[in-house]
Amino acid sequence: MSGELPQATTPVPTDPLEQLLIERIRKGAIELPLLPQVASRILAMVYDPDAEAAKLAALIHQDQALAAHVIRIANSPAYMTRNPVVSLQHAVSMLGMNLMSELAFSASIKGSAFKVPGWDDEVKGLWHYSLASGAYAKEIARMRRFNVESAYLCGLLHGIGRPVVLQTLVALSKEQGTTLSKELVHQLLDGYYIQVGLLVADEWGLPPPVVESIGFHSDYNYAKTAKQECMTTCLAGRMAKHFLDPEALDEATLREHVVFADLNLYPKDVDALLAHKDKIRAVVEAMPL
Amino acid sequence: MMPSSAYDIVVVGSGPAGQKAAIQGAKAGKKVVLIEQEQGIGGNCVYRGTIPSKTLRETALQFERLKRSNEVFEGRLRLDLPMTVLLHRLDEVVKAHECYMADQLARNGVTYRHGRARLVSPHEVQLETIDGASQTLLAETIVLATGSRPCSIPEVPVDHEHVLDSDSILSMIYLPRSLTVLGGGPIACEYASTFALLGVEVTLIDRAKSPLPFMDSEIVSVFQRGLERQGGRFYLGQTVTEVAWDGVSSVVARLANGMVVKSEKMLVALGRQPNIEELNLEAAGLSLDEKGLLPVNDHGQTVVPHIYAAGDMLGRPPALASQAMEDGRRAVSQALGLPVGDSANQVPIGIYTIPEIASIGLDEEQAAARYRGPLVGRAPFTEIAKGQITGACDGLLKLVTDPSGERLLGVQIVGENATELIHLGQMALQDGANIDRFIDTIFGFPTFAEAYRVAALDILGQRRKRQELAKAA
Numbered sequence: 019m020s021g022e023l024p025q026a027t028t029p030v031p032t033d034p035l036e037q038l039l040i041e042r043i044r045k046g047a048i049e050l051p052l053l054p055q056v057a058s059r060i061l062a063m064v065y066d067p068d069a070e071a072a073k074l075a076a077l078i079h080q081d082q083a084l085a086a087h088v089i090r091i092a093n094s095p096a097y098m099t100r101n102p103v104v105s106l107q108h109a110v111s112m113l114g115m116n117l118m119s120e121l122a123f124s125a126s127i128k129g130s131a132f133k134v135p136g137w138d139d140e141v142k143g144l145w146h147y148s149l150a151s152g153a154y155a156k157e158i159a160r161m162r163r164f165n166v167e168s169a170y171l172c173g174l175l176h177g178i179g180r181p182v183v184l185q186t187l188v189a190l191s192k193e194q195g196t197t198l199s200k201e202l203v204h205q206l207l208d209g210y211y212i213q214v215g216l217l218v219a220d221e222w223g224l225p226p227p228v229v230e231s232i233g234f235h236s237d238y239n240y241a242k243t244a245k246q247e248c249m250t251t252c253l254a255g256r257m258a259k260h261f262l263d264p265e266a267l268d269e270a271t272l273r274e275h276v277v278f279a280d281l282n283l284y285p286k287d288v289d290a291l292l293a294h295k296d297k298i299r300a301v302v303e304a305m306p307l
Numbered sequence: 308m309m310p311s312s313a314y315d316i317v318v319v320g321s322g323p324a325g326q327k328a329a330i331q332g333a334k335a336g337k338k339v340v341l342i343e344q345e346q347g348i349g350g351n352c353v354y355r356g357t358i359p360s361k362t363l364r365e366t367a368l369q370f371e372r373l374k375r376s377n378e379v380f381e382g383r384l385r386l387d388l389p390m391t392v393l394l395h396r397l398d399e400v401v402k403a404h405e406c407y408m409a410d411q412l413a414r415n416g417v418t419y420r421h422g423r424a425r426l427v428s429p430h431e432v433q434l435e436t437i438d439g440a441s442q443t444l445l446a447e448t449i450v451l452a453t454g455s456r457p458c459s460i461p462e463v464p465v466d467h468e469h470v471l472d473s474d475s476i477l478s479m480i481y482l483p484r485s486l487t488v489l490g491g492g493p494i495a496c497e498y499a500s501t502f503a504l505l506g507v508e509v510t511l512i513d514r515a516k517s518p519l520p521f522m523d524s525e526i527v528s529v530f531q532r533g534l535e536r537q538g539g540r541f542y543l544g545q546t547v548t549e550v551a552w553d554g555v556s557s558v559v560a561r562l563a564n565g566m567v568v569k570s571e572k573m574l575v576a577l578g579r580q581p582n583i584e585e586l587n588l589e590a591a592g593l594s595l596d597e598k599g600l601l602p603v604n605d606h607g608q609t610v611v612p613h614i615y616a617a618g619d620m621l622g623r624p625p626a627l628a629s630q631a632m633e634d635g636r637r638a639v640s641q642a643l644g645l646p647v648g649d650s651a652n653q654v655p656i657g658i659y660t661i662p663e664i665a666s667i668g669l670d671e672e673q674a675a676a677r678y679r680g681p682l683v684g685r686a687p688f689t690e691i692a693k694g695q696i697t698g699a700c701d702g703l704l705k706l707v708t709d710p711s712g713e714r715l716l717g718v719q720i721v722g723e724n725a726t727e728l729i730h731l732g733q734m735a736l737q738d739g740a741n742i743d744r745f746i747d748t749i750f751g752f753p754t755f756a757e758a759y760r761v762a763a764l765d766i767l768g769q770r771r772k773r774q775e776l777a778k779a780a
Contacts (some may be wrong), residue, residue, distance in 0.1 A: 114552060116468070159467075163355070163475040166468040245393070278437070282346045283440040284423055 026190070032162065035198070036206055038190050039183070043213055048186050053222040057126035060119050061171075061224070075110045078122050091121050094304035120170050124149065124305060132181050135186055140203070143262070144180050147301050150258035151176065151251070153301040157294050158257075162281060165247075172231035172247045173254040179215025180207045183211075186214070212236070219307045238280070253277045255293065261298055314340045316639065317432045317446035319424040319586070322350025323628040323736060324618025325505050326408060327450035328635030332448075333415040335643050340418040340444060348408045348419065350454050352628050353401055355474045360497060362397045363477065364659055367504040371661070390479050395503070426591040429611050448613050448642045451601070452635060455579035455619035456628060463489060463550040463575050470550060470573045473498070483507055483571040487560055489547060490576035491518035493625050493658045496530065498574055500661040503537035510568055512542045512560065515550060519658065521625065522719070523670040529721040530660050533701050542568065550575075576725060581620040598622070606641035607634055615642060630654045655733050657726035662701050665729035668717030668736050674707045682712040682773075683768035684742075688722045691761065692753035699723035704758035706742065712770030713741050724755050731759055742766050769779075 042048050053061070059077055078088055092109040110118050132145045155173030159166045187206060191198045215232040218224075224232075230244035231251040238248035256275055260267045269292070278288060317335035318329045326348070347354065358448060363396030412419055412773040422436040430730065432444045457472035467475040473494050484507065488499045503509040511518065511534075518541065519527050531541065545565040550573065553559050557569040563566055588594065592611050596602050600622040609613045615638035618631030633654055640647045658664040674681035688694030688702030702722020708715055718732030745763035750756045 071612075163467060163478060165478040165480055166466075167480055280438065282344075284344075284435065284437055 029035060035187060035190055035196065035202070036209075038194070039206060040184060040209060042186060042190075043210065043217070046217065048182065048214060048217055049189070050218055050221045051127075051182060052127045053129040054130050057123050057130075058222070060126070061222075063119060072124070074118060078118075079166065087123050088118065088195045090127060091125065091304050092118075094300070103260060108260070116167060120152070120174075121305070123171075124152070124174060127178075130176060134181060134184050137184060137203075138186060140200075141181060144177065144184070144232075146262055147258050148174050148177055149302045149305055150261050150298050151254045153298045154257040154261075154291070154294070155250050155254035157291060157297075158253055159282070161287060161291065162246075164250060168225070168227050168247060169250055169254075171225070171228050172235075172244075172251045173258075175215075175219075175228050176231045176235045176251045176255060177211060177215065178218050179211035179213065181209050182214050182218055183210050238277070249277055249281050253281060253283075258288070258298075261295060264277075310378075310770075311431075311443040311445055312340075313445040314338050314418075315446070316340075316448045316450065316642070317424075317444050318342065318450045318452060318635075319387050319432065320350060320452035320454055320582075320620070321348045321419075321450060322352050322454045322455075322616070322618060322631060324620075324631035324635035325350070325450065326412070326635065327632040328452060328617055328639045329417045330411065330415050330449040331636045331639040331645075332643070333417045335639070335645060337643070338418075339416075340420055341412065342420050342422060342424045342432070342444075344423045345642060346421065347401075347405050348412065349404060351456070351474070353404050353408075355477075357628055358400055358404060359394065359397055359477050360473075360494075360501070361659055362400055363394055364497065364501045364661065365396075366393045367501045367661065371504050390477060390482060393482065394477065416512065423585065425585060425587040426593075427587065429591045429614065448639070449615070450607075450629070450635065450638050450642075451583075451616045451620060452618045453582040453620045455581050455587065455622070457575065458578045458580045459575070460577060463573075463577070465575055466552070469552040470575060472575050474767050476574050485510070485570035485572070487512060487558065487568055487570040487573045489513070489550075489560070489573065489575060491520065491543070493519065493579060493649045493660075494579075495574070495576035496534075496660045497658065498531070499539060500534050500537070500761075503534055503539040504661050508570070509534070509537075509539040510542065510570060511539065512545050512547060512562070512568065512658060514544065514546055518543070519664070522656070522658070522664060523668060523672070523705065525619060525671070526664055526666070526705065526719045526721040527700065529701060529703050530662065530664055533662055534660075542566070554609060561739075565598065573701075578624065579619060579620045579622075579626055580728075581619060586733065605725060607638040608641060610749070613642065615639075624657075627654065627656060629657070653733055653737055655726075655729045657729065659726065662699070662722045663725035664719075664721045665725040666717070666719045667729055667733050669707055670717055670719050671705065671707055672715050674709075678709040678710050678716075681716065682708045682710065682766050682769050684708070684762035684764070684769070686758035686761035686765065688755070688758065691755060693755050693757065694722070696753055697723065702755075702758075704728070704762050706745070706759070706762040706766060708742050708766055710773075712766050712773065713743070715740055717740055719757075722755070728755055728758070 056077060063074060089109055092113055100191045132141050134141050152170045152174035155169040156166055159169035185205060187198060187203060212233060219229045219232050227244040227247045230241050231247050234241040235251040235255060237253055238245055241248040256272055260272045273288060316332040316339045318325045318341045321341050321343035325341060329339050332339040414749040415482050422434045424434055427433045428445055432446060433441055434444055435441045455475055465472050482505055486502050486507050486509050488495045488511045496518050499509050499511045517524060517527055547560050548563050549561045551559055558573040560568045576687055591614060593609055601609060601616050603609050603616050605615045609616060617638045618633035619626040637647055655665055671683050684706040686704040687698045694700045694702060705719045707717040715735055718729060720728050742763050745759045746767060750760055
């Protein structure tokens with residue numbers, strides 16, 4: 019990690035579950051989801067200039083469920099091309115390698131990280147948030163002429179700690195025989211998802227801009243090598259929140275955030291970004307949990 | 308709406324033209340405000356144009372110097388090098404530039420405002436800040452210097468991912484293996500030669516029969532041969548009918564002659580268009596001509612006498628930062644009734660290809676159109692000791708004189724340090740120097756400047772022959 023977050027004075031947690039969670043994080047005893055092998059190899063491919071389309075198709079083929087899933091997504095309204103996509107090779111050639119990599123990566127991680135039985139609505143919300151953040155990140159990067167290729171992954175994965183914190187809390191409450199309140203869950207997700215996200219990033223060997231985006235999206239001034247990606251991710255996350263729940267984060271409040279100014283986005287630019295709602299919706303709906 | 312403020316001069320845009328206009332006004336004791344819509348001072352030149360591209364070029368040159376020493380160092384550039392590595396000095400360079408520009412403005416008492424400007428009347432400029440607030444600025448004189456942006460055409464959709472323009476080309480994560488460059492102007496040629504030197508397989512496609520068609524053809528051919536030696540290819544006199552990402556791994560360009568060119572990335576550099584749409588020119592009584600440009604006189608003055616335009620927004624190729632600076636100074640000098648000078652007639656053209664190209668005054672073809680039998684003296688860098696020592700023999704200096712072989716009319720150079728060397732010629736042209744001046748002057752040895760003397764001696768030889776022939780006749 020290149021920058022250092024300011025040391026905040028942490029109040030002593032009052033909830034025993036929170037104490038246990040902190041202890042696990044400190045000991046590195048959080049059960050981290052494994053990055054599926056296919057996702058891991060796809061990730062390597064995204065950052066490999068020698069990667070070829072044929073290799074990607076072959077890789078996705080190794081996981082039949084993933085292959086079927088990718089073809090279904092490719093035929094969804096968000097991506098549908100002139101003719102229906104009938105094979106993986108066809109999907110790769112119609113949609114492009116980068117987009118296919120994104121789809122395949124997203125599809126393969128959702129099965130591992132975004133799975134918490136009994137908390138389906140929360141997990142679904144987190145998944146939609148990740149997808150919408152990734153999609154918005156691309157639009158912001160395109161508008162600001164930042165790198166579009168890495169923006170999606172930064173947006174998609176910056177909140178990867180949240181489902182993992184949720185998994186951990188559910189496991190802890192089971193062990194302790196206690197009941198988890200939604201209020202406490204939300205509070206602890208907000209409080210610990212960055213720390214846990216960084217553990218996941220380390221475990222999965224995510225690329226440096228993604229790691230920085232996880233660590234510094236909300237404090238992007240501390241980012242050193244990937245400040246643009248962190249700012250983009252910060253805004254993408256906020257726009258995703260507004261998109262998914264406009265009552266919880268209304269447009270006026272959304273527009274107040276300093277990240278717009280830091281990205282030099284004027285009100286007209288923000289209007290243009292907000293006008294992408296249908297496109298974002300299509301991306302989110304294309305990949306249900 | 309904030310209360311309005313009054314200024315003697317409102318300058319819109321802080322690129323080279325705007326900056327110099329603002330400083331010229333402030334030095335004359337005027338109350339000046341400079342408005343910039345981006346976060347930093349300097350315009351595209353600093354953040355997406357001259358400074359970043361020249362920083363990458365410098366990396367390529369360092370690599371070339373290492374290659375020239377390949378008897379000592381054995382190695383090659385990794386093709387998957389992240390662009391951030393190649394541009395590692397960029398942040399420092401930009402910050403240093405920002406600092407010095409901000410200091411310069413502050414020192415001269417120029418007020419700087421961050422926001423977007425539009426005209427609301429001939430004397431009123433509305434400033435919209437990033438938070439959406441607006442304020443009206445009243446101005447005695449207005450200088451519009453909003454710069455330009457890359458041209459786009461429907462046949463070539465720029466997605467900033469696979470098909471990039473000069474604003475987004477440096478946002479690539481990795482150095483691509485292959486790059487198609489559309490266009491044959493300075494930006495296209497500069498990037499083509501930089502990327503070729505970095506080991507990228509470069510193909511340049513242009514409608515014109517030659518790259519840089521406004522430059523001396525002999526000089527351009529040296530650049531062209533140099534790029535071909537680096538593995539670059541030229542498809543000239545070709546029209547692109549369609550460009551599309553094949554969805555797999557290549558950008559595919561289809562040419563009118565049926566040829567298909569594939570590459571990993573494409574740079575679209577088909578010229579630049581002025582940033583004028585957001586200015587609301589009509590509100591000030593201004594309108595565009597049939598080419599979509601804002602008409603101005605030699606001093607940048609529009610049909611509304613107190614409104615001037617300067618720099619790239621005038622749409623005059625080649626868009627040079629040095630010309631823009633001069634435009635800015637000239638506009639404000641004219642507005643304030645200060646002496647304007649005639650230096651604008653002698654702005655050198657510098658193109659940062661590898662090798663560099665520079666020109667001032669008339670070239671061989673232009674001189675031939677005006678004079679019957681102008682003389683041309685040549686100094687190939689192979690005949691210059693410094694060229695041999697540095698291994699930079701790929702160069703040529705041309706002096707163009709009137710038919711008597713005495714009066715210097717122009718200088719064209721291709722080769723290492725061309726953009727520096729040209730200033731010797733510029734001074735000579737401005738002083739109306741006789742060609743013998745270069746022969747009588749003792750240059751340091753070994754230097755590239757010696758090329759002036761070699762070329763002048765070439766002219767001397769031709770002059771004598773011509774005199775002998777005249778006598779014999």
